[in-house]
Amino acid sequence: MFEEELQNNKMQILGKLAATLVHEIRNPLSAIKLNLDFIKLSSGELPAEVNQSVNSCLEAANRMQALVESLLGFSRKSNSNEKNSINDITDIAVSIMQNNAKILKIKIEKQLDYSLDDLVFDKNKILQVILNLITNAIEASSSNGIIKVKTYGETISKECIYTLEVEDNGIGIKDEDKNKIFGDFYTGKKNGTGLGLSVCKSILEEYNAKLDFESDYGTGSRFFIRFVAPNAEKE
Ligand SMILES: Nc1ncnc2c1ncn2[C@@H]1O[C@H](COP(=O)(O)OP(=O)(O)OP(=O)(O)O)[C@@H](O)[C@H]1O
Ligand SMILES: [Mg+2]
Numbered sequence: 001m002f003e004e005e006l007q008n009n010k011m012q013i014l015g016k017l018a019a020t021l022v023h024e025i026r027n028p029l030s031a032i033k034l035n036l037d038f039i040k041l042s043s044g045e046l047p048a049e050v051n052q053s054v055n056s057c058l059e060a061a062n063r064m065q066a067l068v069e070s071l072l073g074f075s076r077k078s079n080s081n082e083k084n085s086i087n088d089i090t091d092i093a094v095s096i097m098q099n100n101a102k103i104l105k106i107k108i109e110k111q112l113d114y115s116l117d118d119l120v121f122d123k124n125k126i127l128q129v130i131l132n133l134i135t136n137a138i139e140a141s142s143s144n145g146i147i148k149v150k151t152y153g154e155t156i157s158k159e160c161i162y163t164l165e166v167e168d169n170g171i172g173i174k175d176e177d178k179n180k181i182f183g184d185f186y187t188g189k190k191n192g193t194g195l196g197l198s199v200c201k202s203i204l205e206e207y208n209a210k211l212d213f214e215s216d217y218g219t220g221s222r223f224f225i226r227f228v229a230p231n232a233e234k235e
Helices: 002-041 048-075 086-103 123-140 196-206 230-234
Strands: 107-111 146-156 159-168 210-216 220-228
Touching (some): 002 048, 048 123, 086 107, 086 123, 123 159, 123 196, 123 220, 196 210
Parallel strands (some): 107 146
């Protein structure tokens, strides 16, 4: 128990350090971007290769800025009551990942239930969760793999639940690893950080949503995000 508390405390400190670091990176990063924009203004006078390099640097800087903003957004407490459609966010997530998947010859298919009502959540945070799940599904799949992303309503213990499911027919998860995968820093990959799923869990807790999975080693996995639907809350 003490070990667990110590680890939680370390994670909180690490979270604060990361947020501070990213905050401090933001200003020099905008300076780099401004200077690159300035160089671009005189693109007519520069050789084509230099222009190309400047454009690549700008693209990379824009991507870094988007990552910085999303991490800072994650560290901000959200108090918005804005309603969003899980289908729209799923569409965005799939279109972001589609290219990566295509290169690896993996298909991403969508089966979305458009009759679902909108839910209260921060769209960037839920987008981050879906992107993490699809990334894991891609990393677990081999060439010709198929990933299915579904949304549907279901009744579980008399509660109306909206489920977003990410299914893959990849490597699957061994029984002995099943209770480890949500832990901080647990990874079965050479280059993994092991933070993806624990970040998903903490984001979803904010919206009273649950993350579960079923998996058979050698057959594939299904991850479920379960939101309590608005009409169920009224009952
Ligand atoms: N769809 C999946 N199929 C098989 N194994 C999975 C799947 N999703 C997660 N896992 C297992 O759970 C582990 C933890 O996943 P998590 O997303 O937290 O970290 P990661 O993917 O290893 O690293 P990161 O997401 O930080 O880059 C993975 O390393 C993998 O072993
Ligand atoms: Mg991951």
